[in-house]
Amino acid sequence: MRIIGGEYGGRRIIAPKGKNIRPTTDRMRETIFNILSHSSGEFEGANILDVFAGSGAMGLEALSRGAAHATFFDKDRSALQLVKKNIDLLDALDKSTIKYVTAPIFPPAQKTFDFIFLDPPYNLDIISDTLSALSKNNYFADNAMVIAEYSPDTDFVFPDYFDVIKEKTYGDARFSFLKKLS
Numbered sequence: 001m002r003i004i005g006g007e008y009g010g011r012r013i014i015a016p017k018g019k020n021i022r023p024t025t026d027r028m029r030e031t032i033f034n035i036l037s038h039s040s041g042e043f044e045g046a047n048i049l050d051v052f053a054g055s056g057a058m059g060l061e062a063l064s065r066g067a068a069h070a071t072f073f074d075k076d077r078s079a080l081q082l083v084k085k086n087i088d089l090l091d092a093l094d095k096s097t098i099k100y101v102t103a104p105i106f107p108p109a110q111k112t113f114d115f116i117f118l119d120p121p122y123n124l125d126i127i128s129d130t131l132s133a134l135s136k137n138n139y140f141a142d143n144a145m146v147i148a149e150y151s152p153d154t155d156f157v158f159p160d161y162f163d164v165i166k167e168k169t170y171g172d173a174r175f176s177f178l179k180k181l182s
Contacts, residue, residue, distance in 0.1 A: 001057060003090070004030045006064035013086040016055050016079065023055055024119065024149065028170050032147060033061060035177060036115070039145075039165050043067045046114040049139060051103055051130065056083035058117040058147075063092055071113070073101040104133040112141035119149040131159055144180040149173055 001015040004026055015023050024032070036043075044066040050059030051073045059070035070092075072083045080098050087096045101107070104126055116134065120126050127148050134140065146162065152174040158164060162178040169175075 001055065002026055003057075003061055003064045005033065005061070006066065008060065008064035008090050008092075011090060013055060013057060013060060013089055014082060016082055024057060024173070028173065028175075029057060029061055031168070031170070032058075032175060033065065035166060035168070036145065036147070037065075039177065043115070047071075047111060047141065049073065049113040049116045049134075051101075051116065051118050051134075052120045053083050053098075054079055054119065056086050058119070059096075060086060060090060060092065062115060063090070063095055067095075067115070069095050069097070071097040071099065073099050073103065073106075075100065075102040104129040106133050106137045106139070108137050109139045112144070113139055114141045114144055116140070116144060116146045117149075118146060122151040122154075125154070127156060128159070131162070135159070135161065140180045142180070142182050146176075146178040146180065148176045148178065150176075 002012045043062050046067045048059050048062040048067045048070040053072035053074045056072050059072055063070050074080050087093055152169045161181050165177040165179050167176050
């Protein structure tokens with residue numbers, strides 16, 4: 001696993017291990033970030049929230065492309081340890097926050113986020129609940145972009161305060177790109 005573009009481009013990070021783990025591949029991550037660059041502009045100075053962080057690859061990719069700060073949430077302590085190792089590999093500790101959080105139960109936001117990545121385990125149907133809890137706790141910046149990854153066998157009706165910009169299916173993953181309406 002490696003960072004695709006930006007300051008850390010080409011640098012390796014540690015992939016999670018386990019039979020139920022499915023990290024977003026380098027190729028899928030590259031496609032996601034190309035879509036984001038064309039639909040919502042640059043990451044320069046953005047605040048990133050990587051919920052269900054796993055390895056932290058999505059938030060780290062955003063940092064590599066100029067984001068100011070990334071916050072990583074996960075309820076799995078071993079995943080958070082992996083995120084910490086990957087942050088250390090990239091020497092990005094000063095631009096990162098790691099928090100033990102069990103979604104969809106969130107503390108009130110300390111700041112708002114421009115880009116939010118949601119990649120819950122496919123067997124959990126919690127994307128809608130997660131979006132509602134994030135909204136209730138004021139996590140969204142004006143015009144925030146949410147990238148949700150889920151099984152293509154699952155159909156979601158996203159809350160009406162989002163505009164679905166694009167949906168893409170790659171193998172066993174579907175991505176929805178949502179823009180928060182002001």
